[in-house]
Amino acid sequence: MKILHLIQKKQLRGAEIFTCQLAQYQINSGHDVLIVYLFDGDAEMPVSEKLLIPLNGQKSKRWWDFKAYKALNKIISEFAPDIVQANAGDTLKYSVLSKLLHSWKQPICFRNASMVSNYINSPITKFINSFFYRYTNIIASVSKSSMEDLNNLFPSTTPKTKVIPIGLDIDKINFTPSKYETKQFNIIHVGGFTFEKNHEGLIRIFDRLLKKNNSHLHLIGDGPLRKKTEEKVEKLNLQQSVTFYGYVNNPLDYISGGDIFVLPSIIEGLPGVILEAMFCNIPVVAYDVGGIKEIIKEDITGKLIKKNDEETFVESIIILMNNPELRNKIVSNAKALIELKYNNYKISDEFISFYFKALNDDNKII
Template identity: 50%
Template sequence: MRILQIIQKKQYRGAEIFASQLSNHLINQGHIVEMVSIYDGDAILPFKERIMSLSTEESNRYLDFEGWKKLNNIIVDFSPDVIQANAADTLKYAVISKKIHRWKQPIFYRNASTSSYYIKSFFSKLINSFFLNNVDKIISVSHSSKADLNSLFPSTKEKTIVIPIGIEANTERPVVLGKARKNIIHVGSFTREKNHQGLLKIFKQLSAKDTDAHLHLFGEGPLREEIEKRVQEFKLGKNVSFYEGVRNPLPYISGADVLVLPSKIEGLPAVLLEAMYCKTPVVAYNVGGISEIISNSTGCLVEKDNINSFCIEILDVLNNPDLNRIKNAERMVKLEFMNYNIAQKFAIAYKSI
């Protein structure tokens, strides 16, 4: 098959990284894959080929006749069998370009989050209903994401399936984050839904009980400067480190004592699977599809916004790591969530259309 993957931007974000990894595995299976980014970006994504860009402006996304035409020209030149829109504005560009320029290829939309968190107003629901009604298949990252989307847009029920996110095997050695301290790691963009504010409250409470704890924050995003200031306000500067531009966080995750994820929403976060693969214990809020991979036998699941319980679970993991739980988590990921297997499920879904 000839497959065109559309991503929002060249950035180190889950949707773009997974689309790149998925595309590589589809190529390894014998398919021909091209990728195009709507907006420019400077991230070096792991796709083995060149990523084209429409070089459009986000502020113009509802009136971008030139961008929709550029996408049409790419489709005419490449002549794909399947087009996959990977989250966010990619859905808008794919549907509007198809409506205006009348190309015939089926559109697959990858639903990677919790739609109801973003779609609040009547207008937003109305316009997104239009876009979703004009795709051929929706691939949700978790059963939770599927249920949320189907509840918000009942017309999507018959064409929505679930294919989880996958991860890559890691061959790099662990990075030593600091032998004389207990290392807590968080990997995620500095956005509201990742809840860095809540994470700092958790860490401040934890630091009062364990002065050897150190928090490592990996990621980029619009709220990074705000979080850096809050670290200083909490007088945690000596115990918090920031990292950016890290293309592969797995060696750092391998070197940590625990990975934490107190997000407000999630679809199915790859970073939890990566930690499990790396034999690093995980503590996360029970939001989105997280309970589909974390149970008492694979990690620590905490009810949303329960800072005290989150802190207690981290301390327990740091002082008494459960080796059976770590082994169970690693086994589950290797059996069910490796990208070379996940890519085959995508290929079957494409062929069904």
């Protein structure tokens, strides 16, 4: 089978990283795969550079980027994929508009990696999204919560939606010695500095925690709200206890050396960094948003906190700090879960089977 993946840009974000990993597994299984990135990006992606093709789109013109729509049509005409998979961001917009303008016939699989309702803020936005979903043949939602959210908002997507979670390259994960000072608890967070990741709330949580326990917060990632977060750290005089690392090529090196992984996001689909932490034997404390409750069960595979309950978030971190028996139980259960359900070998096969649904439906829009 020939598969063409679309990603937003070359960036170390969950949607792009997983797409590259999925593509590599599909290649390993004998399929022919290319990855097209819409916009400029300079991150080193976890896949061979020869598989990556720039579309040279312009984000400021994404609603009328006719040159890029035409370029995508040319790539599809030359590569002749059996299916086109749009992986979050603007990829569905570009694939649908290119298809409508240039009449290519390949079915579109959309990977729904978040909670759509959080981004629908007006009737017009809902109408526009409904239009794009109409031209998908199949939709792979990253979690049951993401699927139900999409289906409730757009009932017409229900018959063509299936839950296919993200997975991990388990065989490629190496455990590295701790990078951190071992006389303190090292709290790890990985994520882009965007409003969804709630760094402002994270700093408030850490400020409370630091008043009770000797800890250090390690922030891996970059993004538009980083400067604002740094200013918040300075305002609270936390500079000696918070380290900003920016983008890193291998976040696992930073995750695996930590003591506790925290994710107080206010919007998530099913974040891969949680799976990575769990596989690396790092206990996770996270808000109950999106599909997180599908992998974190309270005191079984992690600590699950009601959204915006910062006091309980702090208390849960302290409980894990002071209870090694509970930590050991949680990390053992969590790793077993990842090995059983979130291995990319299995996930890749699920996607291939799902593609055949689109092909067997004679490319009709469901």
